[in-house]
Amino acid sequence: xxxxxxxxxxxxxxxxxxxxxxxxxxxxxxxxxxxxxxxxxxxxxxxxxxxxxxxxxxxxxxxxxxxxxxxxxxxxxxxxxxxxxxxxxxxxxxxxxxxxxxxxxxxxxxxxxxxxxxxxxxxxxxxxxxxxxxxxxxxxxxxxxxxxxxxxxxxxxxxxxxxxxxxxxxxxxxxxxxxxxxxxxxxxxxxxxxxxxxxxxxxxxxxxxxxxxxxxxxxxxxxxxxxxxxxxxxxxxxxxxxxxxxxxxxxxxxxxxxxxxxxxxxx
Numbered sequence: 138x139x140x141x142x143x144x145x146x147x148x149x150x151x152x153x154x155x156x157x158x159x160x161x162x163x164x165x166x167x168x169x170x171x172x173x174x175x176x177x178x179x180x181x182x183x184x185x186x187x188x189x190x191x192x193x194x195x196x197x198x199x200x201x202x203x204x205x206x207x208x209x210x211x212x213x214x215x216x217x218x219x220x221x222x223x224x225x226x227x228x229x230x231x232x233x234x235x236x237x238x239x240x241x242x243x244x245x246x247x248x249x250x251x252x253x254x255x256x257x258x259x260x261x262x263x264x265x266x267x268x269x270x271x272x273x274x275x276x277x278x279x280x281x282x283x284x285x286x287x288x289x290x291x292x293x294x295x296x297x298x299x300x301x302x303x304x305x306x307x308x309x310x311x312x313x314x315x316x317x318x319x320x321x322x323x324x325x326x327x328x329x330x331x332x333x334x335x336x337x338x339x340x341x342x343x344x345x346x347x348x349x350x351x352x353x354x355x356x357x358x359x360x361x362x363x364x365x366x367x368x369x370x371x372x373x374x375x376x377x378x379x380x381x382x383x384x385x386x387x388x389x390x391x392x393x394x395x396x397x398x399x400x401x402x403x404x
Contacts, residue, residue, distance in 0.1 A: 144202075144318070144319060144322075145311055145318055145319065145321075145322040146322070147202065148199050148200070148202060148319045148320075148322035148323045148326065149199070149322040149323070149325060149326035149329075150326060151195075151198060151199045151201075151202075151323070151326065152195040152196055152198065152199025152200075152322070152323040152324070152325075152326030152327045152330070153195065153199075153326035153327065153329055153330040154195075154330075155194055155195040155198045155199065155327075156191045156192055156194065156195030156196075156326070156327045156330035156331060157191075157195075157330045159187075159190065159191040159194045159195065160187050160188060160191035160330070160331060160334075160340070163185075163187035163190060163191060164185055164187045164340075167185075167187075174186045174187060176224075176228065176341065176343070178296065178338060178341055179294070179295060180338070182338050184338055184339060184340050184341045185339065185340045185341075186224065186340070186341060186343050186345070187340055188331040188334065188335060188340040188341060188342045188343070188346050189217070189220065189221065189224065189341070189342050189343040189344070189345030189346035189347075189349070190217065190221070190345055190346075191327075191330070191331060191346070192300075192327040192328065192330070192331055192342055192346040192349055192350055193213055193214060193216075193217030193327075193345060193346060193349035195323075195326065195327035195330060196213045196323050196324050196326075196327040196349055196350060196352075196353040197209070197210045197213040197214050197217075197349075197353075199322070199323030199324075199326055199327060200213070200319065200320050200323045200353065200356070202319060205267070205268055205316040205320065205356065205360050207267060208264040208265075208267035208268045208356060209264070209320055209323075209353060209356040209357075209360075211260060211263060211264050211267070212260055212261060212263075212264035212282050212286075212352040212353070212355065212356050213349050213352045213353045213356070214349070215256065215257065215259075215260030215263075215352075216257045216260055216261075216283075216286045216348040216349050216351065216352035217345050217346070217348060217349035217352075218256075219252070219253040219256035219257050219260070219344075219348060220253060220257075220290070220343065220344035220345040220346070220347065220348035220349065221343075221344070221345040222249060222252060222253060222256075223249045223250055223252070223253040223344045224343045224344045224345050225249075226249035226252075227248065227249035227250055227253075227344075230248065230249065230250070236379075236381070237250070238250035238251040238254055239251065239254075253344065253348070254287075257283050257286050257287070257348060257352070258279070258283045260282075260283070260352070261278075261279040261280070261281075261282035261283030261284075261286070261352070261355070262275070262276070262279035262283075263279075264278070264279070264282050264352075264356060264359075265277070265278030265279035265280075265281075265282060265359065266278075266279075268356070268359050268360060269359070271364075273364065274363075274364055274367060277364065277367035277368055277371050278359040278367060280371040280374065280375065281355050281358050281359050281367055281370050281371050281374060282352055282355035282356055282358075282359060283352075283355070284355065284370075284371065284374030284375060284377070284378060285351045285352065285354050285355030285358060285370075285374060286347075286348040286349075286351035286352040286355060287348075287351065287374070287377075287378055287381075288302075288351060288374055288377050288378070288384070289302055289303060289347045289348070289350055289351030289354065290344060290347040290348055290351060291377065291378075291381050291384045291385050291388070292384065292385065292388035293342065293347040294385050294388055294389045295388075295389055295393075296335050296336050296337075296338050296341065297332055297335045297336040298388055298389075299328075299335075299342050299346065299347040299350060299351075300328035300329070300331060300332040300335055300342065300350070301328075301332070302388075303324050303325060303328040303350045303351070303353075303354055304325055304328055304329065304332075306354060307321040307322075307324050307325045307328075307354050307357065308321075308325070309321075310354075310357045310358070310361060311325075313361040315360065315361075316357075316360040316361075317357050317358075317360040317361025317362075318357075318361075320353060320354075320356050320357035320360055321354070321357040321361075323353060324350055324353035324354045324357060327349075327350060327353070328350055331346070358370055
């Protein structure tokens with residue numbers, strides 16, 4: 138048990154430490170100029186985008202001690218890169234959810250969201266092929282990794298939602314033996330490192346960070362489940378994707394309820 142806890146703590150600490158270092162450097166240097174790294178958030182406040190690349194780096198490096206590090210790093214970095222492309226190319230596009238982007242694709246428009254959708258799906262399948270041996274399991278693993286990345290992005294409708302979701306969904310994985318627990322700890326460490334600044338509206342994880350964190354969490358789910366578990370998770374994630382607008386609305390409402398309760402308790 139002590140060894141289990143120490144390995145989880147090491148993965149958590151490594152991911153959190155790398156995230157904070159990268160976050161601090163990006164805030165300080167803002168490569169390419171500050172304007173490239175600043176965006177208005179939902180309330181119109183200007184926030185820095187450093188948290189996104191920072192959590193992607195932290196989650197990827199934090200997974201490195203695990204046996205499945207290659208697959209996890211591939212999923213995290215590819216999902217983060219696709220999210221970064223959408224953060225830049227899709228800035229100002231109000232369309233959310235894969236149905237909106239597929240509808241645009243049918244009309245002949247290739248949106249940044251469509252590029253992100255297919256890119257993350259391909260990365261999920263590639264990572265799944267590294268994590269599982271049988272074709273069916275590989276397919277299910279790809280769906281779970283890409284679907285979890287999409288789910289975390291869906292709930293990222295207000296400050297702190299993505300990081301909080303990763304902490305809540307990743308906590309049960311800490312109890313699993315082997316790579317699953319390490320990967321869960323890495324995703325949670327990266328999320329924890331930026332949560333205070335995210336909630337305080339000094340930064341946002343954006344699509345870059347939300348997708349990277351979700352992919353890391355998805356890799357943890359894949360590593361800890363057999364075919365039955367993968368099928369159950371895949372079914373739930375597909376349903377969440379189909380009803381993406383509802384999921385986003387529920388995440389927003391839940392967050393507002395919690396915020397009011399906390400504010401009321403502090404008064």
